[in-house]
Amino acid sequence: MTKRCKVAVLGATGLVGQRFLQLLESHPWFETSTVTASEGSAGKRYRDAVNWLLETPLPEGAGERVVRRTRPEEVDADFVFSALDSSVAGPIEEEFARSGVPVVSNASAHRMDEDVPLLLADVNPEHVALLPAQQQRREFSTGFLVTNPNCSTVGLVTALKPLDDAFGVEAVSVVTMQAASGAGYPGVSSMELLGNVIPFIAKEEEKLQSEPRKILGRVAKATIEPARIVLTAQVNRVPVVDGHLESVSVKLRRKASVAELEQALSEYVSGPQRAGLPSAPERPVIVRAERDRPQPRLDRMAAGGMAVVVGLIRPCQILDFRFTLLVHNTIRGAAGAALLNAEWLVKKGLLGPRDEISPAQAGNEATLVS
Amino acid sequence: MTKRCKVAVLGATGLVGQRFLQLLESHPWFETSTVTASEGSAGKRYRDAVNWLLETPLPEGAGERVVRRTRPEEVDADFVFSALDSSVAGPIEEEFARSGVPVVSNASAHRMDEDVPLLLADVNPEHVALLPAQQQRREFSTGFLVTNPNCSTVGLVTALKPLDDAFGVEAVSVVTMQAASGAGYPGVSSMELLGNVIPFIAKEEEKLQSEPRKILGRVAKATIEPARIVLTAQVNRVPVVDGHLESVSVKLRRKASVAELEQALSEYVSGPQRAGLPSAPERPVIVRAERDRPQPRLDRMAAGGMAVVVGLIRPCQILDFRFTLLVHNTIRGAAGAALLNAEWLVKKGLLGPRDEISPAQAGNEATLVS
C-alpha cells in the first residue's frame, strides 16, 4: 500500500462511532474521509452533532467535518466502518457493499449470515476465506461484508481460542458483568444503574451462546462448520463505564493443568501478531497472577485496550477450570476489533486504496486460509 | 414466654452489629440490654463509639447505652447475638457459652464445628437437634452455640432448599456479585470499588462451596451428614451498598419444568412460617416474573429484607436450570437470619428469660427434629 486508505465511519455519533474516530485519529494506514449519522444530524458539524463521551478530546479534524447521511452516494471512501445501530444496519450495509464499498462492521445484523465472516483477526483470521463466495453469491463486485462479534463474545472467544487450540473446548459456562458503554448512548438510565446491577441485556445471552461456535468453527467449502461447544451464558449490567468482566468455567477435551492453561493463553499469537499489524496487541491475552485481577478500572486499557486480561485460573468442581476475563468492550470488543480486522484485510490484499486493489487480488479461498 | 428476653449484641459497632440494633429496636420478644465492642470503644456512649451507616436513624435507646467490653462478666443478658469479627469470635463465643449464656452468632468461627448448628430457621430448623449433644460434649450448662451461614450462602441455600426438597439438587454453579456492606466497615476502599468490580473476596468461595452441604445435610446421631451436592463458586464485589446478586445454575436429580421450579420456590414454607415467628417472611422465597429482576436496589428490601428474591428461571445448556437470586446480605444474610434463629430457639423452648427456662427444657434430639 503506497498511500493511506480513505475510510468512512457510518453511525459516527454513537459511542462506538466515537471510538472509531478516536482510534483512527493517528492511524498509520487509514484516514477518516467521511462521517455519517442519522437524518437529524446530517449537515451539522460533527462537533455540534455529537455528545462526545470519551475521556480523550474530540479529534480536531473530525470535529470540523460535516456529517453526511448514511448513503453510498454521500460517502467518499475506500471502505467503511459500520457503527450503525443493529436495528438499521442490515439493509444499509448491504447497500454499501452492493455499491462496491467493502463494509467492516461492528453491527450484529449480518454476523450470523453464513457467507459473512464473523471475524476476529487474531482468533479466526482464516475466516476471510468466505469472502470470494460471498461476493459471488451476493453478486457484489468490489464490495463485501465482514463483521466482528458482540463485545462480550470478543472477550470470551479470545480466551477460548488458545485453549481450544491446545486442549479442545467442550463446554463453557459464562456469567458476565458488563459495562454501561455496551448499551451505547443514552443506553441505560442512571436511575437504573447507579448502585445497582441489572441481570438482563436484550439478546446478549443468545449472542454469547451462538457467536463463539461460528468464530471457533472451521472453514469448509466456503462456509463455516460450527465448533461443537456447548455454551450457557448469564448476563448482568454493572455500574462501570467501560470494561466487561466475565466469570468463566470451561470443560476441556484433553487433560491439562493450570500451568498449561496459563502458558497456552499467554503465549498465544496469531496472524496479526506475526504480521505486526498496527492495532495488534503484542499478545491477544495477558495473564495476571494476582488473586484479585483482572479488574475493569485497572486492566481495561491493557495494550491500549486491545488485550483480553485473564486471571484467577483455577480448577472447577463441575467443569474443569474456572477463570475471570476482562475485555474493553468498545475497543477490543468493538471499534478496535473492526480496525484490526480491516488491517488484516489490507494485509491479505482485500482492502486498500481503490486504485491499488482490484477484486481479482482478493484471491481465492485457498490462499486466504493459509 | 411471659416477658421479653434481655439480649446483648457483641461487636455492636460494626455493620452487622448496627443491623442487629436496628432490627431489635421494635422487636416484640427481645430487648437490647447490653452492647459490647472492642477495648477502644468501651466506656463510651454507643452514639459516640459508632459510625452509624444505616439509612434509618440510630435507635434512641441504643445511642445512649454505654459500650461494654466483650466479656461475660460485663454482660447482663438471657442470650447474646454475636456480630464479632470472625478473627476473634471463636474463643470469645465459646467463653460466653461456657459461662452459661447461649450464643446466636453471625461469625464464621464455629460454623463448621460438627456439633454446632449452621442454622437458617426456615431452611434447616431441625438442625437445632445438635444442641443437647453439643452441651454435653463441651460441658456447657445452659449455654450453647448456634451460627448462621455466610451472607452469600444464605441467599443460595434459601433458594436451593425448596428445589432440593422437590427435585433433589446434585450440582450448583454460582457466580456472585456482592455488595460493599458484606465487607463490613471500613471494608473495601472507595478507591478500589468506585466504577469497578473486584473478582476476589477472601475465603468467600470456600464458604459458598462448603456451607450449603452442611446446611442441606441431615441430622443423624447428633451430627450432620452433609448433602451430596457438588458446588463451584466464583465471587465478585460490585459497587452496590446492600444486596448480593447471584447467577446460579443447578443440576437436579429428578426431571422438572420451569413452572415446577417456580411453584416449588414460591410455595415453600417451613417451621418459622407455620409458627408465625415475628421475623419470618411470609414466604422465604419470592419469585418475580419480569425479565430483568431481581435487582439489588429494587428488591433487597422485599419482605423487610428477609425474603430471597428469585427471577429469570430458565433452562441451562450445561446443567439443568439457571436463575438469578438476590439476598439482602446484612438482613436476611446476617443479623436478620440470627434474629429468626433466636426466635426459633425460643419457639423450641431453647431460649427465653433465664428464670423461665432451664436446661432440662431443651429436650432431646428427637423432639427437636420434629
Next chain:
Amino acid sequence: MTKRCKVAVLGATGLVGQRFLQLLESHPWFETSTVTASEGSAGKRYRDAVNWLLETPLPEGAGERVVRRTRPEEVDADFVFSALDSSVAGPIEEEFARSGVPVVSNASAHRMDEDVPLLLADVNPEHVALLPAQQQRREFSTGFLVTNPNCSTVGLVTALKPLDDAFGVEAVSVVTMQAASGAGYPGVSSMELLGNVIPFIAKEEEKLQSEPRKILGRVAKATIEPARIVLTAQVNRVPVVDGHLESVSVKLRRKASVAELEQALSEYVSGPQRAGLPSAPERPVIVRAERDRPQPRLDRMAAGGMAVVVGLIRPCQILDFRFTLLVHNTIRGAAGAALLNAEWLVKKGLLGPRDEISPAQAGNEATLVS
C-alpha cells in the same frame, strides 16, 4: 370531611408520579381513583405501563388500574395531583381547573403565574389566599391551580424561612449537588453520570434564583410582593439516586449567632404542624450536630423524607453564615410537598369530596391568610 377524597394522578408513570402512588397508598384522607399517562400508555394496566423504579413494591391496587388519557372527561376525582412533564403541563392543568377540578401540581408551568400560589404548606401557607382572585380572574368555578416549587428550591426555602422570620434574609449563595431522580426517567444517561459530576441542569439555576423570592414574599391584594433577597445559584448533578445536597451561604439583616440559627431552624413549625396534618413532619427542619452531616444516603429519609436536614452551620467569611442542607427531592421536594399542600387545602376548606365542598366555602383572602 366525612369520607376520603378521590384523587387522580396525572402523569402517573414518571418518577414523581410513582412517588405520588407510593405516598397515597396508605393515605388516611385521599385515595387514588384514576391514573393517567401519555397516549402510548392509555389502556394498559398501570403495572404494564410503568417502569417502577422505587425501592418499595408497586402498590397492588395501583398496579391493576387501567391507565387513562390525561383529559378531564377520563378522570373521576375530587381533585388531581399533576406530575406532568413541565413541557406539556401548562394547558392541560388549566383545562382541568377550568373543568371544575382543583389541580395540585408539581409541574413548573404555572409556578410563576402571579395568581397561582407557589405553595409549601409549612413555609408559606398563607399564599392560598391567592385562590379566590385566581378563580375570579380565570373564570374558574370550583377548579383552581396550586403549585409547589422546584425540588432544589424546596430544600432551600424550607431552611431559609425560619431564618427569614427570625433574622431577615438579605442574600443567598447556593451550590447544589443534585440526585439523578431529579431528572426523571430516563433522565440522565448512566454513561454521563457514573463516576462523574455534571455542572449543568437546564433552567435549574433560574428556578433557584426566582422561586424563593415568590415563596418568601407576602400576600398583598391578591398578589405576592416578592421578598427582597438576592440569590445566586450554581447547580451540579452528582451520581446519587435520591437526595439533593446544597452548600449555602446567607447574609442576614440582623446579627445572630450560630446557636440562634440552630434554634430558629430546629424550633420552626407552621400551620401544618399545628394542624397535625398527616404528611406534615414534626419539624420541617432537622438540625444535625455532626461535622459530616447531612449526607444523601443517610439523611434523605428523615421524617419519612419530609424533613429538610441542615448541618455544618458556621460563620462565612464573605456573607454571614454557611450551612449544608439536604432535601429528598422526590418526596419533600416533589410529591410529598404536593400532598402536604393538598392536606392544607383540605384543612382550609378548599379541597374535599365534591359533595361536601362548595366554591363558597373557599372563603375570602382574609380568612385564608390567617
Next chain:
Amino acid sequence: MTKRCKVAVLGATGLVGQRFLQLLESHPWFETSTVTASEGSAGKRYRDAVNWLLETPLPEGAGERVVRRTRPEEVDADFVFSALDSSVAGPIEEEFARSGVPVVSNASAHRMDEDVPLLLADVNPEHVALLPAQQQRREFSTGFLVTNPNCSTVGLVTALKPLDDAFGVEAVSVVTMQAASGAGYPGVSSMELLGNVIPFIAKEEEKLQSEPRKILGRVAKATIEPARIVLTAQVNRVPVVDGHLESVSVKLRRKASVAELEQALSEYVSGPQRAGLPSAPERPVIVRAERDRPQPRLDRMAAGGMAVVVGLIRPCQILDFRFTLLVHNTIRGAAGAALLNAEWLVKKGLLGPRDEISPAQAGNEATLVS
C-alpha cells in the same frame, strides 16, 4: 544539566507516591533512584509492597526496586520528592534537607512555614526567592524545602492567578466536589461514598482559605506578604475516582466582562511555559465554552492532567462572576505540581546532579524573583 538527576520518592506506596512513579517513568530529566515507605514495607520489592491503583501499569523498573526506609542514609538521590503522609512529613523532610538533600514536597507540614515556598511553578515562580534565606536561617547547606499546595487549592489558585493579574481578586467563595483519590488509600470507605456525598474533609476548608493568600502574595524581604483576598470554602466528597470540581464565585477589584475573563484565563502563561519545561502544560488554564463542562470524567486528563479546566463563566448576583473549574487532584494537584516545581528549580539552577550544582549557584533573592 548534562545528565539526569537521581530522585527518590519518599512515601512511594501511597496514591501520590504512585503518581510520582508513573510520571517519572519517562521523564527526560529525572530518574527514580530510590523508593521509600514505612517500616512495614522496607525490604520488600516495590511490586509486593504497593497496592497499585492507577489505570496504567506499574512501571517495570519501579516494580523491581527494593523499598527503603525513609531515612537520609538509605537514599541515594540528588533530591527527593516527598509524598509522605502529612502527619509524619514535618520532621522527616527537615531531616532530609538538613542532610543536604533538597526536598520537593507535596505534604502539608511545611506549607505555611514563612520561609518555605508554597510553590506552583506557573503561578508564583518567583517564590523560590525564599530559598537562600531559608537555607541561611535553618542552617541548611545544599538542602532546602519547597512545597506545593493542597490539591483543591491548586485548582483554585491556578484559575485565580490570571484573574488577579488582570483584574485583582478581592473575594472568593468556593464549594468543592472532591474525588476519592484526594483521601489517599484506603481513604474513604466504599460504604460511605457509594451513592453518597460527604460534606466534610478534615482541614480542607482551612487549607483552601489560607493557602491561596500565601501563593498569590508577593515576595518582600525574604518573606511573603499575603494577598489581601477574603476566601470562604465549603468542601464535599463525591463518588468520583479522580478530579476535583469546584463551583467558584469571585469579586474583582476592577470591572471586567465575561469575555475579558475568558481571555485572561485562556491566554495566561508563566515562567514554565516560556521555558518550555517538560511537564508544563501549554496553557495552565483551558477554558471550555460548552454549557455543561468541565466534568471530572471527561476533562481531568486535559493536557495530561496538568491543565485546570474552567467553564461556565457568568455573572454572579452577589459577587461579580461565577465559574466552575476542574483539577486532576493527584496530577496537577499533587505529584505533577511537585514535578513541575522541580523542573523550575532545575531551570533556576537550584536543583541538578549533585556534581553539577553547588549552593553558591543558588544565587540570591534578586535573581530568583526575576
